[in-house]
Amino acid sequence: MKMNDFEAVIGLEVHAELKTASKIFCSCSTAFGASPNTQCCPICMGLPGALPCLNRRAVELAAMAGLALDCTVSPLCRTDRKQYFYPDLPKAYQISQAELPLCRNGFLTIKTLAGERRIGISRIHIEEDAGKLIHSEGSTLIDYNRSGIPLIEIVSEPDLHTGREAADYLRALRAVLVSCGVTDGKMQEGSLRCDVNVSVRRVGEKKLGVRTEIKNINSFVFVEKAIEYEIQRHAALLADGKEVPFETRRYDEASGKTVLMRVKERAEDYRFMKEPDLPPIYLREEEIEALRAMLPELPDARAERLVREYAIAEDDARILCSDRALADYFEAVADNCRYPRLAANLLLTDLLRRCQTDPFHSPVSAQRLSSLAALLGEGTVNSTTAKKLLQRLCEGDFDLSATVECESLGQIRDxxxxxxxxxxxxxxxxxxxxxxxxxxxxxxxxxxxxxxxxxxxxxxxxxxxxxxxxxxxxxxxxxxx
Amino acid sequence: MSEMIKRSLAEHRRALDGGEYTSVELTRAYLDEIDRREGVVGAYLTLNAEAALKSATEADARISKGVARGALDGIPYALKDNFCTKGLRTTCASKMLEHFIPPYDASVVTRLNDAGAILLGKLNMDEFAMGSATETSALGVTRNPIDPDRVPGGSSGGSAAAVAAYEAAFSLGSDTGGSVRQPAAFCGVLGMKPTYGAISRYGMIAMASSLDCVGLVTHTADDCGAVLSCLMGVDERDTTTVAHPDPSFKSMKKDAPLRIAVVRELLEDEAVSLEVRNSTEEAIGLLRECGFEIGEVSLPSPDAALAAYCVISAAEAASNLARYDGIRFGHCAATEKELLSLYAKGRSEGFGSEVKRRILFGTYMMTEDKRVLYYDRALEARARIRERMLQILKQYDMILTPTTPTSAFRTGGSLTPMQRRRADLCAIYASLSGLPALSVPFGHDKDGLPLAIQLIGAHFCEGLLLQTAKLFEEVR
Incomplete structure (x- = not known):
């Protein structure tokens, strides 16, 4: 089997939890990590007679995501019921958007080895999250704290071709959403989740191959690995003259393989119905423009500016801009410093390794890091000493110049x-x-x-x-x- | 029977404020009447006697201090058993919810509590409001207080029977396709379905969300106005509510004569009995004498309206009733080990046959290939009906029809499901269009059973309907 004979077509459906204080249809808190079933009410538990009341902030954040991704934001959209039975879904329907999503026709530009690529975004819609099943021995428990957390689903066009590209797209998407304050993007807490659709065909064929859906992957690395595994699997089947079955699979982190969840006879029939309990959602042109004006500088644009203004390496700028807090910190350091390149180096190679918080929070004040870069840049200390000093600063603040003098840490240049x-x-x-x-x-x-x-x-x-x-x-x- | 329970709400107000009797005495009088008549009528599923007397004591304290909360303070009422009441069993007359105790109050219940009204108990109904005789109730039998061999109508049969039997001063029901107006007509009391969105649905257990309205059963138009005023208005918990442009119903009197549209097709439909037709003609004659201008209009085919109503109400009901899966509340087939059989067995045991029929029908109508054929076309038909109704109500102030094609039918479920559907004929136009409609008792048939006419107004013209109903009260 020659892999060159095959090409993969990949589309991603990304679910991001919106950063609202309360749920999408009730006033329950969205805080992560509370004891099970302590953040729910008749509405998010789907009790008889309860009605949803749309959280306007969720609509605004979703629209901001759309604007940041160059989508058309619809001035009028609707909600629909997506109907299926499952114990984590209290009403037996999820309020989502089918025919008229909030945002459509956007794109995201990603940098790949082969240069810049524009990945189409076909739609972004708002919906509510379901509860969480907790399987233990012999029984299943349900936590409804997550039921009704506002989500956006971002559906890409099938413009991606490799696992690496998909992971790059996901990284870039996350950076944009986090920088806009739309989501906190914490994949380990499930606030950003990814479903992947992969199909493989022989090069030159027009018709798409049968796709596999891989559900709920929660890290960039696993997205890449799952896709690469799946492409190989499809290609092997096709090379043997076999058909790829229409399946839903999941990625098994331990084995690095995808495993079958269920075979799909045909696409599920969700019996979509216009949600009669909610009026249509209107967004006036002024509201949309006000949201557009609130958009921060997006990661790509900011990275370009950092390269321009501070003459730092492009790769460094990109890493800095993947986290808005990190980029903000860097700019605070670099603004008062004649050696921004050195500052970026200290930040990315030493400081970042010590504080893995997300978003980034530095134990060292911007002013100190700025001074340290200056000491290094001016040759007062060498880089070994600078690294040692930075480590000590992480443990507690002190006056740099005084310490260098007092402990004779200055560079020997005699x-x-x-x-x-x-x-x-x-x-x-x-x-x-x-x-x-x-x-x-x-x-x-x-x-x-x-x-x-x-x-x-x-x-x-x-x-x-x-x-x-x-x-x-x-x-x-x-x-x- | 104590005479005080026959009085109007305004008379109760005067008597309570004037010290003629207390709210406790009044509440006891209604409870005594319940005691006396329930053996035959069977309107109540759950009594709230102890709490009612406690609330009445509190109301009396307010009244004696001169700080009564308004028109309804200290006045006893009852609720159809599909309004959630905190701590008080709410069943929808279904095995599925036989032991369900809601942790919250419906918004209308909160409003009535805040107004000082006294909740006597919860009333029987067709299971999940599906039916037109209260005979699909899984939890009790309700008879028509005028003639116990007759049904009280449905689905709000308990609500109409309780008021007609003086077992409550007024009651609330729900009206999806005539479920308040039809039983009111059968029991000889006033039944109001207000404009869709005028009263919050929060906490009223849904059947078909786009059609469901809180409905009112009272003896008089003034009573209805007083309760309506208390209930109407925007509720942040139900975002389909709207502010009523005329909450005190003051602006309805007009100098020019009022114009009434009569729908010939409805009067001459084969389902409409001769007595109902004659009585309706009589009502029209009366209005003409009073100076109303009468004209005739035509409506889109009753068959299309009935089909649209059937499909939309069933599709929405199937969706709304999907949540009864036994996982969080309600009947559960707990011994089942597999998820699917837990659902299937629990729902098979919990729901009665009419509910199952509609769930199956509604689900079928929404499946991928049927949806375009049925549901989408039903929505189109609904839009056409609504458009036509609004067009008529630009030329006319009101539309007059019989409320029901016949008087109350005999107990024992002699009608086929399709015949029963046909009985909704006159009621569904207002439901499909979200318009206010009032059933006003008018005349009796040869068996002495009450008959009624229905007045349909433009959106938010409840005042005009009540004003016209008063006219009928005066000549009665």
Whole structure:
């Protein structure tokens, strides 16, 4: 089987919880992690006689998502009942939008190895989440706290072709939604979930292959892996002349494979019905424009600006802008700093690793990181010392300049002192010297390391390297025969 | 029987405020009458006697201090058993909800509580409001107080019977396709279905959401106006409610003569009995004498209206009743191990045959290939009917029809389901159009059973309907 003979067509349905304080049709809290069934009422429990009352904030956030993704936001839309029986669905129908979704015809541009790609977004609609089944031995319990949490479903066009692309799309989508405050995007808490539709066909064929739906994947990595696995599986079936069955599958994280959930005879019939308990949703042009005006700078645009204004690397800018709080922090640091590149480096390579909170929250004030980058940039301390200082700042704040002076952490740039240390080092490591002389130039690294160790990491690395090279050239090794 | 229970709400108000009798005495009088007549009438499913007397004591305290809450303070009433009452069993006359105790009050119940009205109990009905004789109730039999061999009508049969038998000063029912107007007509009392959206549906257990209205049963037009005033208005819990442009019904008197449209097709439909036709003609004659202008209009085919009503109400009912799965409340086939059999067995045991019939019918109508054929066409027919009704009500102030094609029929379910559907004929036009409609008692048939006419007005013209009903009261 040659994979080149096949191409995959992939579309994503992404569910994002909207960041509202209360649920979509009642005033219950949306806070995550409360004891089961403590955040529900007659409405979200579907008790007889209860009626939904639409949370306007959910509509606004959904419209903002649409505007951020270049969709047309409909001035008039409706809600519909999607009807099916399941214990987590209290009314036995989900209030969703079928015919007239809130947003349509948008797109999201993603960067791929092959350049920029525009991924179509066919629709965004609002709907309510269901409760959560908790299976334990011999019984199933239901928690309705999640029932009625507002969601948007973002349906992409089938414009994606690889697992990597799908994961990139999902990352970019998340960054946009989080930056707009539409969702907190916490995949581990289920506030962003992804269903994937994959089909595979032979290259050149017009007709789409039979698709598989993979439900509820909750990480970028798993989206990529699940799709790659599924493409291989489809291609293998097709190469053997077999048909791909119409199925719903799930991704098994342990084995890295997708496993069958249920075979679909045909598309499910949800008996959609216009929701008679809710009036149509109107959004006036002024309201839409007011929401558009509230949109923050979107991640891509911001990354471009950061590259322009601070001359940082494009990849760094993109990572910084994947989290609005992180980008805000960086700008606070960089604004008062003559060395934004160094600041970005310290932030991305050292600080970010220490605080994995989402959204990003720094234990080090922007002003301190700015000062640290300046000390580094001006050569007062070298990068080893800077990293150590940053680690100490994470544990507690202190005055940088005073500490550097007081603890003599400043970089050694006195040529006489350094020369002496270098010569001592050459004496100490004759093997490295002879290796170097015999053409193994990499041996200089161990000599450099030794100099650093002798100076408790304070030697100016550039000066050290220059001195090493000069002195090595002059240095005569005693020949040991 | 104590005479006080026959008085109007305004007379009760005067007597209570003037110290002629207390709310406790009045409540006891109604409870005594319930005691005396329930053996035959059977209007109530659940009595709230103890709580009612406690509320009456509180009302008396307010009244004696001169801080009564208005027209309804201290006046006893009853509710169809599909209004949720906090802590008080609410069954929809179904095995499914036989032991259901709601944790909240319907918005209308809250309003009546706040107004100081005294809840006597919960009234029998057709199961989940599906039926027109109260004979589909799984929990009790209600008889027509005028003639116990006759049905009280339905689905709000208990509501009409309780008021007709003086077992409550007024009652609330629900009207989806005549469910308040028809039993009111059968029992000889006034039945009002207000404009859709005029009264909150929150807490009224849904049958067909786009048609369901809170309905009122009273003895007089003034009584109806007083209760209506208390209940109408925007409720944030029901976003289909709208503000009533004329909440005190003041602006309805006109200088020009009022114009009444008579629908010939409805008067001459084969289902309409001769006595009903004659009585309606008599009512028309009376109005003409009083200076009304009478004209004749035509409506889209009754068959289309009946079909549209059947399909839409069943489709919405099937959807609304899907939540009775036994998981969170209601009857549960708890011994079943598989989810599907838990649903199937629980619902088979909990629902009666009429409810099942409509759920099956409504579900079928919504399946992928049938939906376009039936449901979508029913919606189109509904839009045409509504358009035509509004067009007529631009030229006329009211439409007059009989409320029902016949007087109350005999007990024992002699009618086929399709015949029973046909009995909704005159009622459904107002329901499909969201218009206010009032059933006014007028005349009797040869067996002495009450007959009634129906007045349909433009949206929010309840005042005009009540004003015209008063005219009939005066000549009666």
């Amino acid at each position: 040529e006489a002192i350094l020369k002496k240390t270098v010569l001592e080092t050459l004496e100490e490591l004759p093997r490295a010297v002879s290796d170097y002389k015999n053409g193994k130039t990499a041996a200089i690294k161990s000599l450099q390391g030794r100099v650093m160790a002798r100076t408790q990491g304070r030697a100016d690395p550039v000066m050290t390297e220059r001195l090493l090279k000069t002195l090595l050239a002059e240095y005569e090794v005693e020949q040991h025969v």
